[in-house]
Amino acid sequence: MADPTPDRTDQSLIALRRILRATELFERKLAQAAGLTPAQLRVLQIVAKKDHGTATPKALATQMGVSQATVTALVDKLVARDMVARHRSDVDRRQTDVAITDKGRAAVSSSPDALQQKYVKSFEALMDWEQAQLVASLERVAAMLDAHEIDASPVLTIRDIRQEDY
Amino acid sequence: MADPTPDRTDQSLIALRRILRATELFERKLAQAAGLTPAQLRVLQIVAKKDHGTATPKALATQMGVSQATVTALVDKLVARDMVARHRSDVDRRQTDVAITDKGRAAVSSSPDALQQKYVKSFEALMDWEQAQLVASLERVAAMLDAHEIDASPVLTIRDIRQEDY
DNA sequence: CCGTTTCGTTCGTCAATCTAACTAATACAG
DNA sequence: CTGTATTAGTTAGATTGACGAACGAAACGG
Numbered sequence: 001m002a003d004p005t006p007d008r009t010d011q012s013l014i015a016l017r018r019i020l021r022a023t024e025l026f027e028r029k030l031a032q033a034a035g036l037t038p039a040q041l042r043v044l045q046i047v048a049k050k051d052h053g054t055a056t057p058k059a060l061a062t063q064m065g066v067s068q069a070t071v072t073a074l075v076d077k078l079v080a081r082d083m084v085a086r087h088r089s090d091v092d093r094r095q096t097d098v099a100i101t102d103k104g105r106a107a108v109s110s111s112p113d114a115l116q117q118k119y120v121k122s123f124e125a126l127m128d129w130e131q132a133q134l135v136a137s138l139e140r141v142a143a144m145l146d147a148h149e150i151d152a153s154p155v156l157t158i159r160d161i162r163q164e165d166y
Numbered sequence: 167m168a169d170p171t172p173d174r175t176d177q178s179l180i181a182l183r184r185i186l187r188a189t190e191l192f193e194r195k196l197a198q199a200a201g202l203t204p205a206q207l208r209v210l211q212i213v214a215k216k217d218h219g220t221a222t223p224k225a226l227a228t229q230m231g232v233s234q235a236t237v238t239a240l241v242d243k244l245v246a247r248d249m250v251a252r253h254r255s256d257v258d259r260r261q262t263d264v265a266i267t268d269k270g271r272a273a274v275s276s277s278p279d280a281l282q283q284k285y286v287k288s289f290e291a292l293m294d295w296e297q298a299q300l301v302a303s304l305e306r307v308a309a310m311l312d313a314h315e316i317d318a319s320p321v322l323t324i325r326d327i328r329q330e331d332y
Numbered sequence: 333c334c335g336t337t338t339c340g341t342t343c344g345t346c347a348a349t350c351t352a353a354c355t356a357a358t359a360c361a362g
Numbered sequence: 363c364t365g366t367a368t369t370a371g372t373t374a375g376a377t378t379g380a381c382g383a384a385c386g387a388a389a390c391g392g
Contacts, residue, residue, distance in 0.1 A: 008298065009286055016308075056371090069374095119311055138303065224340080340388105342383100359368075
């Protein structure tokens, strides 16, 4: 408190935590709006974005950073709700293709963002140089945090939904 | 792809997602190192940082953004491991003080950084103006995300551990 | 004193996650 | 080919975190 130079490391960590909290809540809201849980929505989003609207459990597990068993459970629930369907692969019959259904696509694209819009709109309202600055900063922080964790990146949850909106 | 100005919004969202992923994994590791689950560690950290090393379940629930019932369950587990103890408050006998024990304090302060150090070290290696820039950017993003969610902020998980290290 | 509010716990439920064990299919080495 | 190893996915069982509803105990306000 009496510190004349408020510790920047602390400040950065505090801000990070705020970001995490907000995003967590945001995801819950988003999923709820689509009538799903966050994890289920994530599966659906990944599948939806694939070229043919299909993905293997293995790929899902890798991309989400969870075990295959977890993916099985999630897919089970989505199948029960007719959001996706399982199909045996012809090329390698060990593999299963998890394919999104029309209903699943509808659920993904209908998730009516609220907070999401909030962020995107705020961001897009910024001046060009500010946007560039933020991107640079975020990427820098990301690099500092996950330098080791090579795969990580490409889930995109948020972005693709946004694209659906247009 | 052919877009001449790579979409900055997308870039920022991708970076954000990387940050989230990395932090999530980081927290898991941290907790594991302390022999606890992330949620349990969070409770312990909040309690540890209070002046008298105590907090009421109510306060914990509010600060963590979960229900009191959840806090009860978490505290149960910490009590079972001798990390905290419950004491009836004298001033208001409806209240319970959750007090950290020596063992709990040891667990909190012993969580051996690894990844954590990585971020902190990277951050602290930056030039002063760069640090300032990052903090400003992070806070801006946080503000854009949680403008609505007034309470949120002050859990700090990470920061306090870091302080323990010195 | 009595009704209301507040605090915490208990109970039942459910989602997400893990590990370990198992089945089925493919791959590869002789 | 045959047989072993590897890979993909599921099943089973457990734990954790989370919630809401119901409840008991204490405090507070008339």
